[in-house]
Amino acid sequence: MIHIKEKLILDVNNLTTHYFTSKGEVKALDDASFQLEGGQSIGIAGESGCGKSTMAFSLLRMVQPPGRIVSGSIRVGGLEVTGLSEEEARKKLRWQKISMVFQGAMDIMTPVYSVGHQMMEPLRYLKDIKGDRAKDICFKYLDMVNIDYELFYRYPHELSGGQKQRIVIATALLLEPDVVILDEPTTALDVVVEARIMNDLKVLKKKLNNGMIFITHDLSILAEISDILAIMYAGWIVELGSALDIYKEPKHPYTQKLIAAIPRLHMDIDRLEYIPGAPPELTNPPKGCRFHPRCEQAFDRCSQEEPDEHDVDGVKVKCHLYDRSG
Amino acid sequence: MRFEDIKERSTSIMREFKGQRMGMLGFGIIMFLLIISLAAPWLAPDTDGLWANPGRWSDNPRGAAPTWADYILPGSRAPHDIREDYDEIEGNNVISYHYENDYDYPPSDVTIFLSGTSSENRVFLYIDLIRPDDIRIGLVNGVRISVENGTFSNRFSLRSEDGRDRAYEFGLNAHMEFHPGDINPPDRDSVNTDRIPFAKRNEDILLDTESLKGTYVLEIEVVDIDEFEDEGTRVLFRGQKYGLMGTDSSRRDIFMGWVYGARYALMIGAIVSLTSISLALLYGMTSAFYGGWVDEIMQRVNEILLGIPLFPILVISMYVHRSIWTFVLIYTLLGWRGLAKIIRARGIQIRQDTYIEAAQSLGSSGGRVITRHMIPQLLPYAIAEGALMIPLIVIAEAGLSVLGLSDPTVVTWGRMLSEAYGGQATIAGMWWWVMLPGLGLALLGFGFITTGMALERVINPKMRQR
Amino acid sequence: MPTSFKYFVLRSINAVIVLFIVVLMIAFLYSNMADDMAEDRIAQQLLAFSQGLPEELSEEEKEAAVEYERNRLRTIQGLDDPFVEKVLRRTWNTFIFNLGESTTNHNYQAEDGFVTTIILMYLPRTILLFTTAACISIFVGIGMGLKAAQVAGTKLDKALSIFGIITASLPMWWVGMLAILFFAYQLGWFPASSYPFPSKEAGMSYYTGILRRMAMPLGTIVFVSIGGRAWATRNMVTSVLQDDYIMAARAKGVPERKVIYGHTLKTAAPPIVTSAILSFLLSIGGAMITEVVFNWPGMGYLLRTAIFSESDMPVIMGLVYITTVLWVVGYLVADLLYGFLDPRVEVGAEKKV
Numbered sequence A: 001m002i003h004i005k006e007k008l009i010l011d012v013n014n015l016t017t018h019y020f021t022s023k024g025e026v027k028a029l030d031d032a033s034f035q036l037e038g039g040q041s042i043g044i045a046g047e048s049g050c051g052k053s054t055m056a057f058s059l060l061r062m063v064q065p066p067g068r069i070v071s072g073s074i075r076v077g078g079l080e081v082t083g084l085s086e087e088e089a090r091k092k093l094r095w096q097k098i099s100m101v102f103q104g105a106m107d108i109m110t111p112v113y114s115v116g117h118q119m120m121e122p123l124r125y126l127k128d129i130k131g132d133r134a135k136d137i138c139f140k141y142l143d144m145v146n147i148d149y150e151l152f153y154r155y156p157h158e159l160s161g162g163q164k165q166r167i168v169i170a171t172a173l174l175l176e177p178d179v180v181i182l183d184e185p186t187t188a189l190d191v192v193v194e195a196r197i198m199n200d201l202k203v204l205k206k207k208l209n210n211g212m213i214f215i216t217h218d219l220s221i222l223a224e225i226s227d228i229l230a231i232m233y234a235g236w237i238v239e240l241g242s243a244l245d246i247y248k249e250p251k252h253p254y255t256q257k258l259i260a261a262i263p264r265l266h267m268d269i270d271r272l273e274y275i276p277g278a279p280p281e282l283t284n285p286p287k288g289c290r291f292h293p294r295c296e297q298a299f300d301r302c303s304q305e306e307p308d309e310h311d312v313d314g315v316k317v318k319c320h321l322y323d324r325s326g
Numbered sequence B: 001m002r003f004e005d006i007k008e009r010s011t012s013i014m015r016e017f018k019g020q021r022m023g024m025l026g027f028g029i030i031m032f033l034l035i036i037s038l039a040a041p042w043l044a045p046d047t048d049g050l051w052a053n054p055g056r057w058s059d060n061p062r063g064a065a066p067t068w069a070d071y072i073l074p075g076s077r078a079p080h081d082i083r084e085d086y087d088e089i090e091g092n093n094v095i096s097y098h099y100e101n102d103y104d105y106p107p108s109d110v111t112i113f114l115s116g117t118s119s120e121n122r123v124f125l126y127i128d129l130i131r132p133d134d135i136r137i138g139l140v141n142g143v144r145i146s147v148e149n150g151t152f153s154n155r156f157s158l159r160s161e162d163g164r165d166r167a168y169e170f171g172l173n174a175h176m177e178f179h180p181g182d183i184n185p186p187d188r189d190s191v192n193t194d195r196i197p198f199a200k201r202n203e204d205i206l207l208d209t210e211s212l213k214g215t216y217v218l219e220i221e222v223v224d225i226d227e228f229e230d231e232g233t234r235v236l237f238r239g240q241k242y243g244l245m246g247t248d249s250s251r252r253d254i255f256m257g258w259v260y261g262a263r264y265a266l267m268i269g270a271i272v273s274l275t276s277i278s279l280a281l282l283y284g285m286t287s288a289f290y291g292g293w294v295d296e297i298m299q300r301v302n303e304i305l306l307g308i309p310l311f312p313i314l315v316i317s318m319y320v321h322r323s324i325w326t327f328v329l330i331y332t333l334l335g336w337r338g339l340a341k342i343i344r345a346r347g348i349q350i351r352q353d354t355y356i357e358a359a360q361s362l363g364s365s366g367g368r369v370i371t372r373h374m375i376p377q378l379l380p381y382a383i384a385e386g387a388l389m390i391p392l393i394v395i396a397e398a399g400l401s402v403l404g405l406s407d408p409t410v411v412t413w414g415r416m417l418s419e420a421y422g423g424q425a426t427i428a429g430m431w432w433w434v435m436l437p438g439l440g441l442a443l444l445g446f447g448f449i450t451t452g453m454a455l456e457r458v459i460n461p462k463m464r465q466r
Numbered sequence C: 001m002p003t004s005f006k007y008f009v010l011r012s013i014n015a016v017i018v019l020f021i022v023v024l025m026i027a028f029l030y031s032n033m034a035d036d037m038a039e040d041r042i043a044q045q046l047l048a049f050s051q052g053l054p055e056e057l058s059e060e061e062k063e064a065a066v067e068y069e070r071n072r073l074r075t076i077q078g079l080d081d082p083f084v085e086k087v088l089r090r091t092w093n094t095f096i097f098n099l100g101e102s103t104t105n106h107n108y109q110a111e112d113g114f115v116t117t118i119i120l121m122y123l124p125r126t127i128l129l130f131t132t133a134a135c136i137s138i139f140v141g142i143g144m145g146l147k148a149a150q151v152a153g154t155k156l157d158k159a160l161s162i163f164g165i166i167t168a169s170l171p172m173w174w175v176g177m178l179a180i181l182f183f184a185y186q187l188g189w190f191p192a193s194s195y196p197f198p199s200k201e202a203g204m205s206y207y208t209g210i211l212r213r214m215a216m217p218l219g220t221i222v223f224v225s226i227g228g229r230a231w232a233t234r235n236m237v238t239s240v241l242q243d244d245y246i247m248a249a250r251a252k253g254v255p256e257r258k259v260i261y262g263h264t265l266k267t268a269a270p271p272i273v274t275s276a277i278l279s280f281l282l283s284i285g286g287a288m289i290t291e292v293v294f295n296w297p298g299m300g301y302l303l304r305t306a307i308f309s310e311s312d313m314p315v316i317m318g319l320v321y322i323t324t325v326l327w328v329v330g331y332l333v334a335d336l337l338y339g340f341l342d343p344r345v346e347v348g349a350e351k352k353v
């Protein structure tokens, strides 16, 4: 047991993060738990607005106001995150233990600083490495993401979206953090560039030994790159387990729908499934199971009781269908 | 453009606008000003065009505070009291008026209009003021008035040269009694004689008067009169307070001017801003719609135009021809430039968006892009900008007036303030003359700015986060 | 750098073109009026001339002499030239600061009647008042705006916004009049009028006198403009603060101080700086009128005096021209600063405001 604990680089337990808006409390993330070992990667998938980014921001201790971590614990590389002060989080946690590639890459770089300046910032402020040494480190990572050194001296508006995204990825790797979060790293890009970057990421993943968290609403991308899969729905992790298992045999009705909705080469378009209805308002989620209004297999209990997490062949599923006790 | 589109969009904008508290307040202010200015001919009869005509205002007090000054400032002020009928008549030739002075600030002036008939070819006039302390001040002592065709008329004022002489004599008399050895008493022109007839007879009478309260009798005797004529015989005890907004130093009723000030302000503001936003829409949309070299040229031209300063051009053209229409024309000619630039930028954005959409839905003609997309999206925005522009326009007009560049035929708030400056209202403490017309400008500014900003916020939800 | 030099040259040429166009417009507007005034002056000169003619001349001879003189004077003034030529000549004269002579110099007490002399006497006072006010308002206002953006949404922030909105809708000079009523008439703290202006011979009391007279107009300009400046700054900063790169910078471990004064301020600087300059240029008119209200003997006061003298066209023209020049130069500076501060602006490229 102790041995396993040592290998854990990320240990999230019962994490709950809400946004306290004037229109009510947005329950964006409720009771989420998962673990990650060194060198492993986890894919987080779910429809838009289900709380994926909220989860990522919580891990960085950077939930945007009016949001707040309500309860739960996060340990990254042995460091308890939730109790850190803002200054401690900046100095000890972010970028050194866990870094992130933000969603929406178009304006992810400050327009008035050169690429180099922005790349070197983490080295300068967190490691006190400046000048040529910092530059050398940057170049090393630029190499890894296949970016020409010349771009180092340019301004962000002089780069293409794909170039920008690669540089942002390089910047995230700079301090060799235990965990790198990639929040929809390719959604702003066209399909060809997307494929290339995903390929590069695969290579990188093999080369480096960090843990990685991939966030996307496109399950097909995750298949090859993630070891573990977490499916989210309306603030809940509804299914968590080995990616292979889940692809092969999805358990949760929502996951089943999601996987059926992935277009496959040898499939008729009209057999493609979609999920009727829309995800709920998170200020006032449905009673019982949050998915029940859209679930074809729902029964009485689903609208009454919140389901527990059930271990089914090593996969955790939050669904009444798998309750063997009652 | 389809009518339904516009109707739908405007009702949705209106619905959201109602949720904006500041915006609703501002809109209420605009409505208030609008109603006042529509009712101007009734609220302020014979004002437009007669502002510079002293005859129109001769019955009013000079420099009187607003009536409500009594509630917010210490002391009580004499109201404006016009007597058409005398209180007593003795024989046929002596009439008298009784005046109850309960005020800390007694009447600012007494003006007596007389007319009557006589069979002689001249009459003699005597006017006395009998004070509560039983002192009788002889204001007129047998002045000869000639009679023509059996009638005569005359006018006397305490503020006339003669009136001031009499008041000063009375005051000096008292002063010498209290300061027997004073070899160098203040002369007539260095004291305020207006208040002396109604002042306590004490050692300060020439310098710092104190109102003597009680009943005053104004006794008028005309020797060898046949009959006083009702029409022309009357007395004005001119007040220290008057109307809603008081009067200026030329006796003009500030409220009446204010009402027309609102009318002209709204008129000028509305004309200039409406024409400006129309021009801006036309220019900006043309530029955005055609794109390419047309856009390039139109942008270069606009860039040059944007460098032209408005203020000096307004000064020189108003100097050459002082009229609100000059102002309106010049402001309009230069008022659309900045807005056109913004409209163009947004238009281009809309065009790109709709072309993507058009590519999907196939076949969206150029005309449809303009009528279905550009106008419905840009018009509300232009209206919001137009509302924000109005205060600048009105304040510019007012400012030019203070420089002496106002249209002599109309009353505007700016002109009133310019007159207040010329009449040294600030130095004399005539706060109502300074504050109230300016308050009009401030209200109008606040009304349009809050309305415009609320509109902007409704139209462009991204700004709501601010 | 050659590109920025090219940018500078292009913008400057643009500015000169604008200046020329404006002067042309002005000359066009006032040309007829200037002609009328010249005619009046010639009529006066001719009257004096005919009275000064020798007695012994016959009526016909006198008339011929007057006629000859009339033609001579008209030719000197160029009154019979075509309209276009007159406008162009006036444009050029103004353009090169050949502004002519005042008709009522006794009003201004300048050394000589040349318009340039008169304006040079009044201009420094405007610059003293206006630039002091501008500096205070811009620096303090931007500082306040930054502070408000950092505490966006709090009571302090809201109060500042309302203050900014209300003061922005007030005529500056009217606030000046209220200030006189309150601080000069009611409380007697400051002189109600800057007249008479202290003379330089007075030594130390020259400076204290100026300071005492300057306090109220300066306070007024700052009071009216600072709220709007703070508010505009706040809005530009908050909109930058919402951008993703600010979040990214924070995540990268950039200290908060560097996030605000580095990333945020540097990004928001181009629009903040240019809008500060432009709005100050726009308030030149208001500030000149404020001078009038306080009898501060600057360009605005000079302008009103010239307007009320009813005949002093050259001084008015000169003032209009100088204000135009100030504007165009200010506009150019704002433009160049924008290009200098924002790496995204390149020669010929569209600037993003």
Ligand SMILES: Nc1ncnc2c1ncn2[C@@H]1O[C@H](COP(=O)(O)OP(=O)(O)OP(=O)(O)O)[C@@H](O)[C@H]1O
Pocket (backbone or CB within 6 Å): A019, A021, A026, A028, A047, A048, A049, A050, A051, A052, A053, A054, A055, A064, A065, A066, A067, A103, A217, A282
């Ligand atoms: N700053 C905020 N204030 C209030 N509510 C927020 C805020 N940020 C996110 N939310 C709400 O929290 C919920 C989860 O948002 P989140 O950004 O985590 O979704 P997501 O899964 O990342 O979606 P996407 O795939 O579109 O990025 C949403 O309902 C969203 O409306």
Ligand SMILES: [Mg+2]
Pocket (backbone or CB within 6 Å): A052, A053, A054, A103, A183
């Ligand atoms: Mg997200």
